[in-house]
Amino acid sequence: MSTPSPARRPRRLRRTPTLRRMARETTLQASDFIAPLFIVEGRDILRPISSMPGHAQRSLDHLAPEIDELREAGIASVLLFGIPAEKDATGSGAWDENGPVPQAIRAIKRQAPEMVVIADVCLCEYTAHGHCGVLSEDGAVLNDPTLELLARASVAYAGAGADIVAPSAMMDGQVAAIRAALDDAGHQDTAILAYAAKFASAFYGPFREAAESTPQFGDRRAYQMDPANGREALREMRLDANEGADLLMVKPAGPYLDILHAARQEFDLPLAAYQVSGEYAMLKAASQNGWLDEERAMFESLTGIKRAGADLIITYYAKEAARKLAAWEAKA
Ligand code: PBG
Numbered sequence: 001m002s003t004p005s006p007a008r009r010p011r012r013l014r015r016t017p018t019l020r021r022m023a024r025e026t027t028l029q030a031s032d033f034i035a036p037l038f039i040v041e042g043r044d045i046l047r048p049i050s051s052m053p054g055h056a057q058r059s060l061d062h063l064a065p066e067i068d069e070l071r072e073a074g075i076a077s078v079l080l081f082g083i084p085a086e087k088d089a090t091g092s093g094a095w096d097e098n099g100p101v102p103q104a105i106r107a108i109k110r111q112a113p114e115m116v117v118i119a120d121v122c123l124c125e126y127t128a129h130g131h132c133g134v135l136s137e138d139g140a141v142l143n144d145p146t147l148e149l150l151a152r153a154s155v156a157y158a159g160a161g162a163d164i165v166a167p168s169a170m171m172d173g174q175v176a177a178i179r180a181a182l183d184d185a186g187h188q189d190t191a192i193l194a195y196a197a198k199f200a201s202a203f204y205g206p207f208r209e210a211a212e213s214t215p216q217f218g219d220r221r222a223y224q225m226d227p228a229n230g231r232e233a234l235r236e237m238r239l240d241a242n243e244g245a246d247l248l249m250v251k252p253a254g255p256y257l258d259i260l261h262a263a264r265q266e267f268d269l270p271l272a273a274y275q276v277s278g279e280y281a282m283l284k285a286a287s288q289n290g291w292l293d294e295e296r297a298m299f300e301s302l303t304g305i306k307r308a309g310a311d312l313i314i315t316y317y318a319k320e321a322a323r324k325l326a327a328w329e330a331k332a
Pocket residue numbers: 120122124132168169203204205206207208220275276277278
């Protein structure tokens with residue numbers, strides 16, 4: 001008996017780059033990417049972050065060339081993290097109007113008014129103990145007293161001209177508290193990107209070197225989510241949407257694509273995913289060892305995140321991916 005010839009041949013549309021491009025369901029574009037930047041207080045500082053090749057802590061005087069490069073690459077938005085010169089128990093540097101982040105916001109808006117500036121709102125870079133909120137005497141992170149501080153920081157960033165504030169502290173009620181404070185201060189048009197489903201992840205390791213925000217004791221598991229919980233992630237997102245979030249985020253991205261996919265089914269709000277420092281560091285390290293083809297691995301990871309449901313991807317690959325995109329889409 002002769003082997004029957006297949007009635008259906010999906011390979012027909014895989015034959016040439018042009019056919020593949022026509023059949024492609026998910027495409028990336030530079031405006032999908034949001035580039036994180038680390039702004040350090042001080043002058044003439046451009047300190048490379050060893051675990052994140054291509055990234056550095058930069059003082060304000062080293063910001064302009066990077067903004068130019070991002071802009072030329074077609075990146076439409078940046079996410080700012082601040083590293084203050086001094087830290088204290090309450091993280092008061094977070095709402096200092098002349099702190100690194102408000103200064104960077106003003107500088108970017110002067111240089112590139114069309115660039116969407118997002119300010120991360122958290123206390124961990126500003127507290128001496130490295131936790132994301134204020135502490136009780138026995139070292140627990142206090143939810144409600146932290147809300148007011150996150151709100152103050154948000155108002156400071158909005159006042160400096162941020163388009164979007166992005167609370168990442170995982171305190172209950174933080175979106176509602178920030179929305180109310182922004183509105184009270186006349187910042188009705190400042191949007192909130194909620195780090196709605198943020199997991200207590202080992203993949204934040206390199207970021208903590210970059211932002212100098214490693215907790216001095218304990219860990220973040222009493223406020224960030226248990227990686228095992230998918231239903232709870234959707235509940236967190238629902239809460240933030242009801243509190244007035246304008247955009248929702250899942251973080252990290254790669255290990256949580258199921259959450260992204262489920263969130264896409266449930267929510268109409270724009271959905272962001274954060275390909276975090278450890279995800280970037282893994283790809284970089286393996287590539288530098290010659291174990292991965294970096295360009296392909298980079299685009300595969302980003303495409304997977306978008307295919308799962310993300311509209312926007314915060315990624316340390318933003319500039320590199322944007323620069324290589326057109327050529328890659330054509331030949332892939
Ligand atoms: C602040 C914050 C963290 C990240 C973003 N915002 C660190 C943390 O929660 O420990 C991680 C980002 C990354 O790893 O790239 N709370």
